[in-house]
Amino acid sequence: MRRVRYESTGGPLFLERVPVPEPGPGELLVRCAAVGVTLPVVRKVTEATEPIPLGGEIAGEVVAVGAGATRFRAGARVTGLCFGHGYADFALLREAMASPVPDGASAVDAVALVRSGLVALGALTAARPEPGEAALVTAAASGVGHLAVQLARLRGAARVVGAVSDAAKADFIRSLGADEVVGYDDDSWGEPVDYALDAVGGELLTPAVSALAPGGRLVAYSSGGGTIQAYDLLVGAKSVTGFQLARIARERPELYERWRQELWQLFTERVLRPAVHGEFALEDAAEAHAVIESRSNLGKVVLIP
Known part of the structure; x- marks a missing residue:
């Protein structure tokens, strides 16, 4: 599979080919259909003293389930925050951080709406x-x-x-x-x-x-x-x-879930409209980061593996 990585502070970002990871206990392997680009990740690339995995919001289809993960099966559409390598064709997502994408919503809708x-x-x-x-x-x-x-x-x-x-x-x-x-x-x-x-x-x-x-x-x-x-x-x-x-996700999961449901309800009622500034291919991740760095985006910036 393809994955975006960098080797030193400030980049450059580049594509590499690595094996598809295996989900560990409590993890889901997700085929990424959309990946949200966030300012905190962009800042870490430019400021962190050591390279970090490029994570963030992902949405896609579950293709494999690790031991102990029981809420989702292969074929389910999910979105969630990936703490590992998320700028990739496939990513590992902790089941505790995953939530379903309802019918009628796309993967791009999910990464533009849920975490933000x-x-x-x-x-x-x-x-x-x-x-x-x-x-x-x-x-x-x-x-x-x-x-x-x-x-x-x-x-x-x-x-x-x-x-x-x-x-x-x-x-x-x-x-x-x-x-x-x-x-x-x-x-x-x-x-x-x-x-x-x-x-x-x-x-x-x-x-x-x-x-x-x-x-x-x-x-x-x-x-x-x-x-x-x-x-x-x-x-x-x-x-x-x-x-x-x-802190809310960790200490008040019931509130976190209630907010998530409220967002999807508002989306379904068409009174909350997530906007997407642009969709970029994985190989154009550096261009997507440049949009965030320049603060020129109007809405969410999304990678499409």
Whole structure:
């Protein structure tokens, strides 16, 4: 089978041929039909001191089942987060991380919706939204952000503001239901909001906190780090909450599953629309990473083995 790998920090990415792996205890061997490309994986390629397996969201057909795996059989369509080599024709997926892909949904739908949607829905839930409030979503055109914009509206936001790196993304953000679009470098992000969902971190944390109304809540779920001054929170009685989906999956699996079912229900009702920026072949994985690095994507970037 083919697999994408790299040998040193920063790449380059290249295809290699390796044997198809055998599923171990509790694992599923999945023939990958779609693989989601995420910013955390792209960052690890450019920043990690040692090469890592290129993992992430995968979706496809189960072709073999390891010992002790009982929820799925060969032929089942599944999606889930692969912690090993996911940029491949075949990948190993822990059965505990797998969920079924319903009839009527494609593998591309699954990788665009489930993991990114779970992050978006989890971060939104952590913000404790109330109907009629104003919401701000940074990285609003990203795989997670474009779903968060829609979910904020579905959860009753009266006003949704999308923050983006490039004004050229404004029409896309408005097509998702946003009322306003602001640029990261704008002098003002408009009228204050009640809560903000931040996927960028770093220097953007300061304007995100400044955009909050008194008593406003910021939910940070970025891997980009950053620092917030305590005084900026104190003067407006503002708060910051960190959100990590892995903790929910590990400690509250029933909530994780309920969110997953809610996402598929919203998808089935056609009120939540995952957008795909582009579909790339495995051999074009470096090009897919470049789209993420340049932050030019409008929605999810997907590899098609």
